[in-house]
Amino acid sequence: MEWDCGGWINLLSHKVKRRLDAQLADLGITGMQSRVLYHIVKNSAKGPIFQRDVEAAFGLSRSTATGILQMLEKEGLLVRCAVPDDGRLKQLVPTAKAQQMVAQVGAGVRETEARMTAGISPGQLQVFLEVAAKMSENLDACAPLGGRNCG
Amino acid sequence: MEWDCGGWINLLSHKVKRRLDAQLADLGITGMQSRVLYHIVKNSAKGPIFQRDVEAAFGLSRSTATGILQMLEKEGLLVRCAVPDDGRLKQLVPTAKAQQMVAQVGAGVRETEARMTAGISPGQLQVFLEVAAKMSENLDACAPLGGRNCG
DNA sequence: TGCAATTTGTTCGGATGCGAACGATATTTT
DNA sequence: AAAATATCGTTCGCATCCGAACAAATTGCA
Numbered sequence: 001m002e003w004d005c006g007g008w009i010n011l012l013s014h015k016v017k018r019r020l021d022a023q024l025a026d027l028g029i030t031g032m033q034s035r036v037l038y039h040i041v042k043n044s045a046k047g048p049i050f051q052r053d054v055e056a057a058f059g060l061s062r063s064t065a066t067g068i069l070q071m072l073e074k075e076g077l078l079v080r081c082a083v084p085d086d087g088r089l090k091q092l093v094p095t096a097k098a099q100q101m102v103a104q105v106g107a108g109v110r111e112t113e114a115r116m117t118a119g120i121s122p123g124q125l126q127v128f129l130e131v132a133a134k135m136s137e138n139l140d141a142c143a144p145l146g147g148r149n150c151g
Numbered sequence: 152m153e154w155d156c157g158g159w160i161n162l163l164s165h166k167v168k169r170r171l172d173a174q175l176a177d178l179g180i181t182g183m184q185s186r187v188l189y190h191i192v193k194n195s196a197k198g199p200i201f202q203r204d205v206e207a208a209f210g211l212s213r214s215t216a217t218g219i220l221q222m223l224e225k226e227g228l229l230v231r232c233a234v235p236d237d238g239r240l241k242q243l244v245p246t247a248k249a250q251q252m253v254a255q256v257g258a259g260v261r262e263t264e265a266r267m268t269a270g271i272s273p274g275q276l277q278v279f280l281e282v283a284a285k286m287s288e289n290l291d292a293c294a295p296l297g298g299r300n301c302g
Numbered sequence: 303t304g305c306a307a308t309t310t311g312t313t314c315g316g317a318t319g320c321g322a323a324c325g326a327t328a329t330t331t332t
Numbered sequence: 333a334a335a336a337t338a339t340c341g342t343t344c345g346c347a348t349c350c351g352a353a354c355a356a357a358t359t360g361c362a
Contacts, residue, residue, distance in 0.1 A: 008283050013164030015290040064349050088310040088357050131279040139166040239327050239340040
């Protein structure tokens with residue numbers, strides 16, 4: 001009779017989100033937005049990056065990704081420009097402002113990370129991350145149930 | 152420059168939620184609702200339980216808890232009745248239907264839990280849960296930042 | 303070539319969660 | 333006792349995210 005599927009994980013995620021959003025509120029950006037922006041900044045150096053890559057990396061639906069990227073563009077943190085090769089794609093190009101934002105966000109994030117992991121040994125943290133990754137993988141494997149809208 | 156605050160945790164939580172909600176869709180209940188209901192069923196045996204207890208247990212804001220409990224009542228899964236001692240409180244009393252629902256949900260939840268933890272040793276899982284609990288605790292400790300609306 | 307299927311991103315309506323402001327009831331202080 | 337304070341739950345408007353339906357562009361196949 002005892003079960004708790006995802007109870008702890010959702011509770012923890014919930015707290016992380018609240019803490020991080022509060023930490024970043026002054027910068028006018030949310031945790032999710034900052035992660036997406038960081039991902040774009042980091043990966044656009046290696047080659048062109050598109051909305052579909054963001055969807056895949058964060059498990060977001062198309063509509064949600066559209067909204068986040070529109071918002072980031074409106075804030076002047078990136079530009080979505082058409083590419084000649086394929087008229088469907090819009091390449092995501094971070095602006096100089098994005099670099100600043102990423103640096104500022106990084107400071108807040110590291111602070112929150114430090115508080116969060118206080119008193120946890122590197123070894124424990126390692127196991128934690130490995131288990132989390134394995135769970136993520138397991139869930140991908142049994143994905144066919146439900147939503148077909150995201151990659 | 153490398154940071155990922157809550158990236159993995161949010162991604163995993165996201166996937167758990169999607170999987171569980173899909174699993175429970177046939178029963179007409181969401182993962183969050185089912186967890187709250189289970190909590191009420193389990194704890195109402197030990198003594199009266201109120202909305203504030205739900206808020207504390209799941210880190211929900213007052214308004215969110217109100218919404219979930221109103222919904223569960225509308226579905227006939229619980230009754231919120233006034234108590235004579237304190238006119239502010241509404242005791243949460245699960246119905247017989249709630250017992251059935253909890254049993255049905257339990258089956259689906261155990262299936263999802265099994266899939267999710269496949270290939271993970273009990274020892275690893277133990278560490279994972281301990282670290283998650285420690286992180287949760289750490290986040291509670293630095294709570295004063297932001298929202299004052301929830302317990 | 304020409305038409306079907308796929309891919310990419312948008313818009314729309316709905317669900318869930320939050321914070322602020324509120325009314326009602328209890329408790330504490332004066 | 334009266335007034336200030338605290339607690340409990342509700343309502344409201346806002347943000348985030350989802351899935352479905354859609355338009356535009358590309359690819360694959362006959």
